[in-house]
Amino acid sequence: MRIIAGSKRRLTLKTLQGKDTRPTTDRIKETLFNMLQFEIPGSYFLDLFAGSGQIGLEAVSRGARYAVFVEHSKKAADCIRENIRYTKSEQESLLLQKDVMSALRSMEGKYQFDVIFMDPPYKESLEKDVLLYLKDSSLLKENTLIIVEAALTTSFSYLEEAGFAFIREKKYKTNMHIFLRRDRYEESHLSGQL
Numbered sequence: 001m002r003i004i005a006g007s008k009r010r011l012t013l014k015t016l017q018g019k020d021t022r023p024t025t026d027r028i029k030e031t032l033f034n035m036l037q038f039e040i041p042g043s044y045f046l047d048l049f050a051g052s053g054q055i056g057l058e059a060v061s062r063g064a065r066y067a068v069f070v071e072h073s074k075k076a077a078d079c080i081r082e083n084i085r086y087t088k089s090e091q092e093s094l095l096l097q098k099d100v101m102s103a104l105r106s107m108e109g110k111y112q113f114d115v116i117f118m119d120p121p122y123k124e125s126l127e128k129d130v131l132l133y134l135k136d137s138s139l140l141k142e143n144t145l146i147i148v149e150a151a152l153t154t155s156f157s158y159l160e161e162a163g164f165a166f167i168r169e170k171k172y173k174t175n176m177h178i179f180l181r182r183d184r185y186e187e188s189h190l191s192g193q194l
Contacts, residue, residue, distance in 0.1 A: 001054055003087065004030050006061030013083045015052050016076055024055065024119065024149065028172055032147070033058060035170065035179075036115065039145055040064050043114035046139070048100050048130065053080035055117050060092045068111065069095045070103040100126070104133055112141050119149040122175075128158065135163045135182065146180045 003011045004026060024032070032055075033040070041063035047056030048070045056067035067089075071077045077097040084093045096103045100120075116134070120126035127148045134140055146164070148156075152171060156178060159166055167179040 001052065002026065003054075003058055003061045004033065006058070006063065008057070008061035008087045008089070011061075011087050013052055013054050013057065014079050014086070016079050028175075029054070029058060031170065032177055033062060035168075035177075036145075036147075037062075039115050044068075044112065046070070046111075046113040046116040048103075048116065048118035049120045049126070050080055050095075051076055051119065053083045053095075055119070056093070057083055057087055057089060059115070059117075060089050061087070064115075065092065067093050068107070068113075069093065070100055071095070071097060072099045100130060101133065104130070104137065104139065108138055111139060113139055113144055114141060116140075116144060116146045117149075118147070122151040122154070127154070131159075131164060131180075132162055140182060143181060148178045148180070150176060150178060152176055 001013045001015050003009055003013065040059050043064045045056055045059040045064040045067040047053065047067060050056060050069040050071040053069050056069050060067050069080050071080055074097065077095060080095050084090060084095065118127060118130060127150060152175060159180065163183045164180045165183045167181060170177045
C-alpha cells in the first residue's frame with residue numbers, strides 16, 4: 001500500500017495485519033481521488049474509521065490543508081501514528097483514538113470539514129448513525145462532500161429523509177462509494193443556477 005500521487009508520492013505505508021480492516025486497494029483509491037481532484041486542494045479532510053490512515057494521508061499528499069483521522073482500535077491508531085510520522089505529515093494531521101460518535105461530538109465548534117470520508121465495518125449500519133448525527137452538525141460546511149465506502153448491498157433509502165442529497169455512486173466488484181451533500185446546499189446551489 002502506498003501514496004499514489006502528490007508531494008508524498010510513492011511512500012509505502014504500513015498496513016494492519018489480519019481481517020479487522022479492509023485496506024482500500026490502490027486501484028480503487030486512485031479512482032476515488034480522480035473523482036475528488038478538485039475537492040482536495042486546501043481542504044479540511046476528515047477520515048472516519050481510518051484504519052491505516054491511507055485515505056487521509058493521500059488527501060494530505062494531494063494538497064489537503066489538514067486531515068483528522070478517527071480510529072477506535074489501538075492497533076490501528078498506532079499504525080496511523082507511524083504512517084503520519086513516516087510521511088512527515090505531523091503538521092497537517094491530527095489523530096483521535098476514540099469511537100467515531102465520541103470523536104464527532106468532541107470536535108463540535110472546533111472544526112468544519114470540506115470533505116468527510118468514512119469506511120465503517122460493513123453491514124453494521126454505522127454509516128447511518130454517523131449520517132444521522134452529521135445532518136445537523138456544525139462540523140459540516142454548507143457544501144461539505146461526504147463519501148461513504150460500503151458493501152454493494154447497503155441500503156441508503158433513508159438519505160432524503162435524513163436531509164442528504166445523493167450526488168453520485170461508483171460501484172466496484174464488492175463495494176461502492178456513495179457521494180452526498182446536505183440537501184439545503186443542493187437546493188440553494190440549484191436555485192442559484194436558475
